[in-house]
Amino acid sequence: MFYIYCPHCGEHREEEEFHAKGQAHIARPADPDSCSDKEWGEYLYFRKNPRGLHHEMWVHAAGCRKFFNVTRDTVSYEIKEVYKIGERPSVVAAGN
Amino acid sequence: MQHYSGFGLLKHALSYHENWQRVWRNPTPKKKYDVIIVGGGGHGLATAYYLAKEHGITNVAVIEKGYLGGGNTARNTTIVRSNYLWDEAAHLYEHAMKLWEGLSQDLNYNVMFSQRGVLNLGHTLQDMRDIQRRVNANRLNGIDGEVLDTKGVQEIVPMMDCSANTRYPVLGASWQPRAGVARHDAVAWGFARAADSYGVDLIQQTEVVDMIIEDGAIVGVKTNRHGDIKADRVGCVVAGNSGVLANMAGFELPLESHPLQALVSEPIKPILDTVVMSNHVHGYVSQSDKGDLVIGAGIDGYNGYGQRGSYPTIEHTVAAIIELFPIFSRVRMNRQWGGIVDTCPDACPIISATPVENLFFNCGWGTGGFKATPGSGNVFAATLAKGEAHPLAKPFSMFRFYDGSLIDEHGAAGVAH
Numbered sequence: 116m117f118y119i120y121c122p123h124c125g126e127h128r129e130e131e132e133f134h135a136k137g138q139a140h141i142a143r144p145a146d147p148d149s150c151s152d153k154e155w156g157e158y159l160y161f162r163k164n165p166r167g168l169h170h171e172m173w174v175h176a177a178g179c180r181k182f183f184n185v186t187r188d189t190v191s192y193e194i195k196e197v198y199k200i201g202e203r204p205s206v207v208a209a210g211n
Numbered sequence: 212m213q214h215y216s217g218f219g220l221l222k223h224a225l226s227y228h229e230n231w232q233r234v235w236r237n238p239t240p241k242k243k244y245d246v247i248i249v250g251g252g253g254h255g256l257a258t259a260y261y262l263a264k265e266h267g268i269t270n271v272a273v274i275e276k277g278y279l280g281g282g283n284t285a286r287n288t289t290i291v292r293s294n295y296l297w298d299e300a301a302h303l304y305e306h307a308m309k310l311w312e313g314l315s316q317d318l319n320y321n322v323m324f325s326q327r328g329v330l331n332l333g334h335t336l337q338d339m340r341d342i343q344r345r346v347n348a349n350r351l352n353g354i355d356g357e358v359l360d361t362k363g364v365q366e367i368v369p370m371m372d373c374s375a376n377t378r379y380p381v382l383g384a385s386w387q388p389r390a391g392v393a394r395h396d397a398v399a400w401g402f403a404r405a406a407d408s409y410g411v412d413l414i415q416q417t418e419v420v421d422m423i424i425e426d427g428a429i430v431g432v433k434t435n436r437h438g439d440i441k442a443d444r445v446g447c448v449v450a451g452n453s454g455v456l457a458n459m460a461g462f463e464l465p466l467e468s469h470p471l472q473a474l475v476s477e478p479i480k481p482i483l484d485t486v487v488m489s490n491h492v493h494g495y496v497s498q499s500d501k502g503d504l505v506i507g508a509g510i511d512g513y514n515g516y517g518q519r520g521s522y523p524t525i526e527h528t529v530a531a532i533i534e535l536f537p538i539f540s541r542v543r544m545n546r547q548w549g550g551i552v553d554t555c556p557d558a559c560p561i562i563s564a565t566p567v568e569n570l571f572f573n574c575g576w577g578t579g580g581f582k583a584t585p586g587s588g589n590v591f592a593a594t595l596a597k598g599e600a601h602p603l604a605k606p607f608s609m610f611r612f613y614d615g616s617l618i619d620e621h622g623a624a625g626v627a628h
Contacts, residue, residue: 116522131523135513137467156613160465160556164454166516189468190516 212408235407251275256402257588263409266596276418280399286550292390307586320401323394428568451551453574472520478502494531
């Protein structure tokens with residue numbers, strides 16, 4: 116059971132109030148019309164799936180309904196940090 | 212290979228069952244193989260078996276980081292069915308179903324395949340429309356299926372609460388009589404034993420730590436215990452860890468790994484002689500031959516490799532099962548566990564060539580890989596033997612995510628996506 120800190124509400128709440136929304140920091144291509152099929156397919160479907168540190172979006176669905184980012188270990192499930200959309204993570208995997 | 216039979220059992224009884232041959236060898240790997248299969252689960256072992264049996268390629272190694280069939284093969288809820296909506300998926304799963312029907316004889320190993328039927332319940336009018344559409348599609352593809360109303364469901368499972376007074380009343384179901392369950396461990400062991408008898412080397416407790424790639428083509432793998440092992444072709448069948456292996460080879464896959472949970476109760480007397488699945492209230496249950504109720508939950512929403520799941524998911528599933536079967540409310544649960552499933556955006560697998568020459572992946576089975584074990588191994592073996600996709604595997608290329616020809620099976624995949 117996760118106990119997640121919502122940076123907008125300023126409180127720790129239980130996992131069931133939140134939904135995981137997948138990999139964070141995916142930029143929409145600036146000009147979709149000029150994308151190749153490969154570039155557009157990668158934007159839509161191809162995801163980082165690391166065994167270790169992962170930066171992902173969560174939404175406080177049953178709370179303030181706002182999105183934020185989480186850095187989490189996908190093996191130990193430990194949440195390393197929580198930060199707002201638009202900010203950069205301070206905990207990053209070696210080599211990134 | 213020692214042939215198993217009733218007579219053999221009697222013969223060995225005379226020597227107190229002390230002289231049975233080991234079921235497979237424990238070989239030291241050679242320096243080079245024609246084909247290396249990474250991953251010794253059901254799909255990987257089936258691939259090795261069909262490579263040897265149907266394509267005459269016996270210079271094959273299966274490299275497994277743990278023990279054979281110790282991953283998702285040991286962790287699933289053993290349901291086998293083929294009632295998928297779209298032609299591509301229906302043909303693939305029906306191919307597997309036909310192999311299931313002769314598998315125990317083929318392997319000379321009892322996989323306890325029991326065609327006890329599977330019910331997919333409908334609880335809303337839209338559920339029932341979708342069920343009718345899917346059953347019609349199944350029948351056009353030559354797959355058995357019937358649409359049942361509430362009374363029809365009640366006749367098959369009299370103890371299920373089909374009254375109108377429940378929160379989500381059972382309005383009907385799709386019914387596939389040829390579907391059922393199989394003994395999951397026996398499937399891995401049967402394929403392993405049969406592959407070994409053709410001379411396939413099963414290398415356990417050996418982890419692939421890197422891929423050896425020269426000029427854009429794979430030439431072998433690095434392992435933690437046996438150094439470099441060369442191969443002409445490599446097939447990866449590693450379920451939840453597919454993304455990790457793809458990273459070693461320098462590309463990404465459209466997969467995300469999630470924990471999927473199941474739980475079993477204490478063994479009880481026979482009470483449920485079929486498989487009940489419900490997409491809407493989200494749970495599925497069958498009873499094993501040992502007597503325990505086998506209950507499957509959904510995936511956790513977040514990525515994870517922890518082989519354990521979150522408590523709210525279990526609570527949700529158990530609530531759904533109790534809603535359907537109030538009689539189970541005092542059955543005690545014995546064990547709960549999680550497996551790591553690699554889910555694809557369209558809920559269909561990837562059986563495919565990759566950007567690296569001679570490297571092939573069979574992955575993305577998500578929550579429903581067990582039912583496909585023989586079919587998956589069969590088409591992947593053909594793909595590895597010929598170096599190009601088997602006709603049934605062709606629509607499942609990873610490159611479908613570039614050209615948009617997705618096969619949306621979120622509906623027929625039933626639950627848990």
